[in-house]
Amino acid sequence: MARIKPQALLIQSKKKKGPTRISVTTIILGNLLVVLIVLCLFGTYRHWSRRSLDHGETGLSNFEDTDSFVATKKDDSDGFGDLKKYDLPGYAMIKTSKGYITVELFKDRSPEIVDRFLDLCQKGYFKGMAFSHVIKHYVIHGGNSEGLGAAGEWISKGKLHSDLITSPKHEAFMLGTSKAKHNSKGFELFITTAPIPDLNDKLTVFGHVVKGEDVVQEIEEVDTDEHYRPKQNVRIIDVTLKREI
Known part of the structure; x- marks a missing residue:
């Protein structure tokens, strides 16, 4: 091989x-x-x-994302009454056609009214609500006026008692609602623009303005007719609830 x-x-x-x-x-x-x-x-x-x-969380769209809280309500009638006070929003940012008004809510002093207010905010009750009466150096008012009587009567009483000593409850820029209305389906909003001691028996105060006093004053300056109704449409666009500001 x-x-x-x-x-x-x-x-x-x-x-x-x-x-x-x-x-x-x-x-x-x-x-x-x-x-x-x-x-x-x-x-x-x-x-x-x-x-x-x-x-x-679709039902919580009225709460600011960074400050919102999650709450489960048993039904619409319960509102927020089953939550602890520190869980509830302490502030409301009212967006108006003139700008923002931020209000601190009196959760301790007026818990039932605050609870009702928060529930209505969640339901969008105040969206589009017009300021139906504007009385310079007195109040701006959203909603119906049947609870407080004629606007002229408010002014005459305000002038009559203007020299009385006022408490924090009667100061300017306080947020209140009519005592005659808050237990019914309706809910009026009043923001005082001057100390008004005589409204103590007609208004339940449940908050005060902490930001946006200039917006309140701008609304106060709009032209009105003889019945103190604004000649231009001034309204609430929306209300956002916050725990802190």
């Missing part, structure tokens, strides 16, 4: 296939693909989680 020359053996060895090597580029591309898949899965998870949370 003829011997194979060393040179021929070398040629044959070169023709044999060696183990396949994976390039560095292929490894990098594979890792990038895995990372991309993980990021896509994570993004999908976050999207559906946030969507589920948004659907669960």
Whole structure:
């Protein structure tokens, strides 16, 4: 048998296939693909989680996101009465056609009225409410006026008692509602623009303005007819409830 020359053996060895090597580029591309898949899965998870949370809190759209609280009401009649006082919003940002008025609510002094006010805010009751009467150096009033009588009577009493000593309850920029109305379906809003001691027996004060006094004064300056009704439409656009400001 003829011997194979060393040179021929070398040629044959070169023709044999060696183990396949994976390039560095292929490894990098594979890792990038895995990372991309993980990021896509994570993004999908976050999207559906946030969507589920948004659907669960649809009824709290009147609360500022950063300061909102989650509360489950038993039914509409319960309002917020089953919550602790510190859980309730302490402020209301009233957006008017003239600007924002921020009010601190008296949760301790007038809990029932504040509870009713918060419940109505949640239901959008005050959206579009017009300031139906504007009496300079007295009050601006949203809602019907049947609870307090004729506007002229308010002014005459205000002038008569203007020299009386007033308490914080009678100061300017106080938020109140008619005592004759707050237990019914209606709810009026009054913001005083001067100390008014004579309204103590007709108004329940449940808050005071802490920001936006200039907006109150701008509304106070609008032109009115002989019945103190504004000649231009001045209204509440929306109310946002906040725990802190």
